[in-house]
Amino acid sequence: MAITSTLYDSLVKIVGKDFVSDRKEERYFYARDGGLMPPHEPDFVVMPETTEEVQEIVKLANKEKMPLVPKGSGLALTGLVIPQRGGIVLDMKRMDRILEVNEKARYVVVEAGVTHGVLKSYLQKHHPRLRHSIPDAPPIATIVANAVIHGQGRLSQQHGFNSDMVSGLEVILPTGELCRIGSCSVSSYWFSKGAPLPDLSGLFLGWFGTTGIITKLGLKLYPCKKMRDVMVFLTDKSELIPDIMLKLSHTEMIEDVVVSAQPLPLRFRGTFWVTPYITGDSDEEMEFKRKMVWDSIWEHFENRDVGFLSLSPDMKAPLMSMPSKDTCRFADVSKGGGFQYAGPITPIEKFPAFIKKLEEVAAKYNVFYSSATRLIGAGHCMMFSFSFSFSRANADEMVRAKEALDECSKFALEEGGVLWKADIYEQKLLMDRMDPNTLALMKKIKQLLDPNGIMNPGNWEVK
Amino acid sequence: MQKYVSQIHRCFRCGYCKFPTDYSSFNCPSYRRFRFDSYSTGGRLWLIYAWLKGEIEWSEHFAEILYACTTCKNCTEQCPMKFAPDIVDWIVGARSDMVEKGKIPPRVARFFEAVYSYGNPFKQLRSDRAAWANGTKKYKAGDEYLLYVGCLGSYDENGQKMARSLVDILNASGVSFGILGEEEECCGNEIYMLGETGLFQNLVEKNNQKFKELGVSKVITLCPHSYNIMKNVYPVSGGNFEVYHYTQILNDFVKNNKIKPSQLKAKVTYHDPCFLGRYNNIYDEPRQILQSIPGIDLVEMARNRKDAFCCGGGSGNFVTDLLAGSADSPARIRVREAYDTGADTLAVTCPSCLTMLTDAVKAENLDGRLAVKDISQILRELLSVG
Numbered sequence: 001m002a003i004t005s006t007l008y009d010s011l012v013k014i015v016g017k018d019f020v021s022d023r024k025e026e027r028y029f030y031a032r033d034g035g036l037m038p039p040h041e042p043d044f045v046v047m048p049e050t051t052e053e054v055q056e057i058v059k060l061a062n063k064e065k066m067p068l069v070p071k072g073s074g075l076a077l078t079g080l081v082i083p084q085r086g087g088i089v090l091d092m093k094r095m096d097r098i099l100e101v102n103e104k105a106r107y108v109v110v111e112a113g114v115t116h117g118v119l120k121s122y123l124q125k126h127h128p129r130l131r132h133s134i135p136d137a138p139p140i141a142t143i144v145a146n147a148v149i150h151g152q153g154r155l156s157q158q159h160g161f162n163s164d165m166v167s168g169l170e171v172i173l174p175t176g177e178l179c180r181i182g183s184c185s186v187s188s189y190w191f192s193k194g195a196p197l198p199d200l201s202g203l204f205l206g207w208f209g210t211t212g213i214i215t216k217l218g219l220k221l222y223p224c225k226k227m228r229d230v231m232v233f234l235t236d237k238s239e240l241i242p243d244i245m246l247k248l249s250h251t252e253m254i255e256d257v258v259v260s261a262q263p264l265p266l267r268f269r270g271t272f273w274v275t276p277y278i279t280g281d282s283d284e285e286m287e288f289k290r291k292m293v294w295d296s297i298w299e300h301f302e303n304r305d306v307g308f309l310s311l312s313p314d315m316k317a318p319l320m321s322m323p324s325k326d327t328c329r330f331a332d333v334s335k336g337g338g339f340q341y342a343g344p345i346t347p348i349e350k351f352p353a354f355i356k357k358l359e360e361v362a363a364k365y366n367v368f369y370s371s372a373t374r375l376i377g378a379g380h381c382m383m384f385s386f387s388f389s390f391s392r393a394n395a396d397e398m399v400r401a402k403e404a405l406d407e408c409s410k411f412a413l414e415e416g417g418v419l420w421k422a423d424i425y426e427q428k429l430l431m432d433r434m435d436p437n438t439l440a441l442m443k444k445i446k447q448l449l450d451p452n453g454i455m456n457p458g459n460w461e462v463k
Numbered sequence: 464m465q466k467y468v469s470q471i472h473r474c475f476r477c478g479y480c481k482f483p484t485d486y487s488s489f490n491c492p493s494y495r496r497f498r499f500d501s502y503s504t505g506g507r508l509w510l511i512y513a514w515l516k517g518e519i520e521w522s523e524h525f526a527e528i529l530y531a532c533t534t535c536k537n538c539t540e541q542c543p544m545k546f547a548p549d550i551v552d553w554i555v556g557a558r559s560d561m562v563e564k565g566k567i568p569p570r571v572a573r574f575f576e577a578v579y580s581y582g583n584p585f586k587q588l589r590s591d592r593a594a595w596a597n598g599t600k601k602y603k604a605g606d607e608y609l610l611y612v613g614c615l616g617s618y619d620e621n622g623q624k625m626a627r628s629l630v631d632i633l634n635a636s637g638v639s640f641g642i643l644g645e646e647e648e649c650c651g652n653e654i655y656m657l658g659e660t661g662l663f664q665n666l667v668e669k670n671n672q673k674f675k676e677l678g679v680s681k682v683i684t685l686c687p688h689s690y691n692i693m694k695n696v697y698p699v700s701g702g703n704f705e706v707y708h709y710t711q712i713l714n715d716f717v718k719n720n721k722i723k724p725s726q727l728k729a730k731v732t733y734h735d736p737c738f739l740g741r742y743n744n745i746y747d748e749p750r751q752i753l754q755s756i757p758g759i760d761l762v763e764m765a766r767n768r769k770d771a772f773c774c775g776g777g778s779g780n781f782v783t784d785l786l787a788g789s790a791d792s793p794a795r796i797r798v799r800e801a802y803d804t805g806a807d808t809l810a811v812t813c814p815s816c817l818t819m820l821t822d823a824v825k826a827e828n829l830d831g832r833l834a835v836k837d838i839s840q841i842l843r844e845l846l847s848v849g
Contacts, residue, residue, distance in 0.1 A: 018497075018789070019498070023498060023519075023522075023524050024519055024522060024524075024525075025510055025519065025522070025524055025525050025528060026499050027503050028501075028509075028510065028511065028513055028518065029499075029500055029506050029509060030500070033476075034475050034477070036477050045499065047498055047499070073478055073500075075477075075478075091498075091499070091500065093498065094498055097558030115486070116847050117482055118486060118487065118488065119487045120486060121485045121487035122487070123487075125487070138477040138478050138479055139478070139479065139482055139486040140477070140478030140481060140482070144751050240683045317777055325479070325543035326543075328475055328477040328479070328543050329544060329545075330545070331475035331477070331544075332473055332475070332544045332545060332546070335470075335473055336472060336473060337472050337474050338475065339475075339476045369591075391472070392472040392473075392512075393469075395473040402618040421594075
C-alpha cells in the first residue's frame, strides 16, 4: 500500500493530479475493451501530455518494475491493452498534436494520441490534396495504435498495411531512452522509417507495446483525388471471389476493394457484395476507371455469375463514408453492445474455404455473423474477418461467440493464415507454430529492450 | 425512463459520441474537460451498467462522473446505433435511481435543497423573484402571451438583463403580455435532467395548474431550458398551451417589421444553446434575427448548429459547476473558439450560456476583446424604446 501511495505521488508529480487516477471507476473502465477477453484492472490510469512526461513515467516504472501498458482507444477488441498484470495504463490521447505536414514529401508527423478522425478532418481542412489510409475502426482509433497492430485502411489495397505507410518513429525504450527511428534519426525529415538505413521500426510495429512506447509517428500521405465512387457487384459463387479480386487489382485502377457477407437482412443471404472504389480528378478519369473495372470482370457478367447492384443515394452514403459507421452497428445486431472478429491475414485463394467455415461455425454456435474481407496490396493477401456479434447481457452468448472465434482462429492457422491483432491465447498459438529460431530471436530482442519485462506483460511473451 | 436498466448494456463504447460530425475535435464537454474515457458517454454507460450488475459500488466520484454530463445531446447526434435517441433518458434514469437511493454529489443535493426550500437553485427569496421586473405588468386573462423568465431570468444578474431587454422589446412591439412575478415557479428542466422525478412532477403540476387557472394559452420563454421542458414534457402531464422561445417571436417581429433595429457595425458569432438547437432544432431563427440587423457581419464558429460545443452549463451545471476549474472547462474552450473567428461579439440566446460564457471571457482575459451578449440585449440596444 505504501509503495502504491508513493507511486501515485510520483505519477502526480510528473503529469499533475488531474491526469492520474487510482479510482475504481477508471480502473474498471480501463480493465476491459469492447471484446470478449476477461478484464484485469490496472493500478493506475495516467494521461501524459508530452514525450518528456512519458519518459519520466517509463523510468519510474522501470525502476519500480511496474507493468506499463500504452493505450490508444482499445479498439482492437482482442484485449491487447488490458493490463494483464496490473500496473499503469498510459492513455496516450492527450498527446494529440499534429506536428507537421510536409506537403511536398507527403507525410505527416503526429503525436501518439492523434486519432484517425482528427487527422482526416485536419487534412480535409488544411491539405485537401492529401489523405491518409483511414481504417474502418471508429474515428477515435489512434494512428499509432493502428500502426502498432498492423491495421489496414482505405489505401491498403494500393499501399499495403497501414504500418507499411509509417515514415518514422519516436520511441521511448523500456529503459527510458528516447530513440528516433528512420530518416528522422539523421535528418529533420520524416520520409522513411527505414530505407536506406537498417529498418529498426520492426522492433516496435506489431509488438503491441511490448518493446517501447511510440510517442511520435510519421505517416505517409497520398494524393486525395477530387472524386470518389463505389460500385457493388453481386455474386453467389464464393469460388469466384479470388479471381474477381485479382482481376480488379490487376487494373491498378481501384482505391480499395471489400467483399462483404452476412445472413441478414435476407436480401444479403447467400450473396457476396464486392465493392470496388475508384477515385479521380475528372469525369473522364472516373469514366475510364469505371470502364476498366467493368471490363476486368466482364466474363463473369457474360456468364451470368456476377450482377451489378444499382445504388440509391441512401444505400451509397454509408458505403462512401470514412470510417464506415456500419462497422460499429454490427455490435447492436443482437441488441447487446458487442462484437468481436478474428481477422486472419491470408492468401486470397482461401476465401471460399473461409466463408464456408464462417457459416458452419455460426450455425454450430448459434451466433450471428458478418464478414468483410479487404484486399491488401496487389493481391498479396487479404484480411478476412470472422465477425460475431453478442449481447453483453447474455453470458451464454458471449461464451458461444468466443468459442466460435477460437475455432475460426485455429482453422485459419491450419489453412496457412496468420492471426491479426492476436489476443494472448492466439499469440500462444502463433508462437507454438513459429520457427524456433524466429521465436528465439523475438525473445532476445524483448530481453534486450525490456530487461525488466515491464512493457505490456502477457503479450508476445516468449517462454 | 426506467427502460435504461434493460437497454444500457447496448453501448459498444465505439467513441463516436466524443466527436462532432467532422471529427475535428472532441465535442463531449465532460470528456473534453477530464479526458479519462470514464467521462465520455460510453464510459458513463459502461459504469452505470457495472453499477447495476454490482461490479462497482456507488462512490462520490462515480456520481460526479454521472452528473458531469451536461445532457447536451451531442452523443445522441453522433452515436451510430439505433438506441441513440434514448441515451439521455438512460443517463437521467440512472440519476433518478441515485436520487431515490439518496446517493448524489453534495453539489447536486444542494441544488435540490435550494429548489425544495426556495423554489430556485440560488437560494433566493421568492419575494425577490420579480425584483428584476421594474414594474412589468403581471399576466392577466386576455393577454396574448405569458412571458416566463425562469430562475436565471429572475435571479441571475445576466439573466435579469436579458429579461429586461426582452420586456422592452415586447413592449415596443405592442403585443399584450404579462409575467407571473413572485408567483412564478421553477420550470423544472434541470430538476428533470438531474433525475429528481418527484420534485419535477410537483413543479410541472403546479405550473400546469397555474397556467390553466390564468387561462394561459401561449407562453414565451426567456430560456431554452424552460422552452424544452414545457414543449416536450409538460404536455405529457396535462400542459395545454403553445410555447415559444423568445427568438421565434422576435424573428416574427423582425420579418413583419414590428421592430426595426438600427445599424450595428459588429462582427458577431452565434453560439447555439443545446436546448434550443439539438433538443428542438431551432437553429435558423436566432441567425435570421442577427442577419436582419444592418451592418452585422455574422460569422460561424467551426462547431455550429448540431455540432455546437456545449458551454458546460446544462443539467444544472451552471450552478453545480462540476466541469469548472480548468482551461479545458467547456465554456473557456468555447470563448476561445469564438474569439478565433475574429468576432468582437459572441451572441447567445440562453441565460445559462450567457453566464457561463461571460465568466469564461474573464477567465480567458478576453475582456474588452470579446463581448458576450444575448440577442435580446443586442436587439434592445438597437431599438428606439422609451
